[in-house]
Amino acid sequence: MTTAAAYSAPLPERYKDDPEIGYFGRMSKILFDANVTDTTIATDMIIRNVFGMMDMKSEIKIYEDRNRLIRDLSENRIDAVFTNVIDHFALEHLINSDYIYTLVYGLNPQQKVYLLTRKSQRIVKLEDLRGKKISIPNGHYLGRLFLDVELRKSGLPGVDRFFSGIEQTMDTNSAIVNLFFGNTDCALVSDIAFELATELNDQISHELEILIASKYMVPQIIAINKNVPQSIFKKVDDFLVRAHENRRIKHLLSLFRARKFVKLEKGQLSESRRLFDEYQTLQKQARTNNSDHAANTQSSR
Structure with a gap:
């Protein structure tokens, strides 16, 4: 950093x-x-x-x-x-x-990150979203970090390489609406935003589901x-x-x-810090692997 x-x-x-x-x-x-x-x-x-x-x-x-x-x-x-x-x-x-x-927001100073999908798609794991489109609210850096870690832990590329398109929305409600109407295949939102959206439109809970969720951060x-x-x-x-x-x-x-x-x-930041430390570790491992691969390629020529 x-x-x-x-x-x-x-x-x-x-x-x-x-x-x-x-x-x-x-x-x-x-x-x-x-x-x-x-x-x-x-x-x-x-x-x-x-x-x-x-x-x-x-x-x-x-x-x-x-x-x-x-x-x-x-x-x-x-x-x-x-x-x-x-x-x-x-x-x-x-x-x-x-x-x-x-x-x-709500009753808790901490939030969860949700990755939502449409039930009709029958997505059961992150791998199923490879090459699909995602909606991410502009400024949702913690959510993006969480998803990047989950992808890398599963042996998959990071967010920028994994999805075919990233729709940056003005807010979380727009991300949910995009997914609901089929404009994207998944949406990265907060638990508060999803709960509010389902209160305003009960069809959302019938059509969308949570694929993965973070701990409170x-x-x-x-x-x-x-x-x-x-x-x-x-x-x-x-x-x-x-x-x-x-x-x-x-x-x-x-x-x-x-x-x-x-x-x-101070302890209320521990989960956010743990996630950030994990991200840095995975980034370092990726750089090391890339360097080793480049060295092996060069030596084989």
Whole structure:
């Protein structure tokens, strides 16, 4: 995993007192369970409202490149970040691990990844999907990682080579609809999205089924720069977990099917970390096998 070079940047002048402005960085494709336009507007409004509850103004920077976010965090240009859990592992040396938070969808801060198929296809194992089309919501990085690991563990190529086509959808509902109407052969979604879809249309549960499912994992993380003044950690702890009590914020959260923010214990990231470590191990094995194959081919000439 590539990260920006770590070094000790001088603390900004604003960290010597309680800062009046909070600088918040988030990755652009962070929420995959709702339309990206709605979530972008709602997320930024929530951030501004939460900072407002702490008597602070806010500035929000949206990143396409993880390494740029890590660089700005290491140089104390941003005070808090909102990333997927995979990106979080790359920057956790720069944040205070005692203050990490996530969004709750449903009742659980963790989610499962489902790979759905149509019952009429009679797909019984991953191998049966070779050369078929898949729908994956844009930004569902943890789900894609899970599927890649499951494919490689079965001795199959990774996602990009295994499927004949990958349909990147705007949200999970679109991925489910694509599968339901036969536009794709499988869909990678969250358990929350599938349960909601079946509530809205009971035909979905009659037509679609779960081929494989992950264990519960945390998909997104809000974290705080470890160098901010201690008073900021206390303010975030006081206000963020109660933000949903604000009627405006509660409504904004509902736009992407979230209920509230919760503080995480370190152990709640263990399954996401185990999956990521397994992915790295499989990637390393694949590179070694490819190198050995190339060497054997060269020597046989």
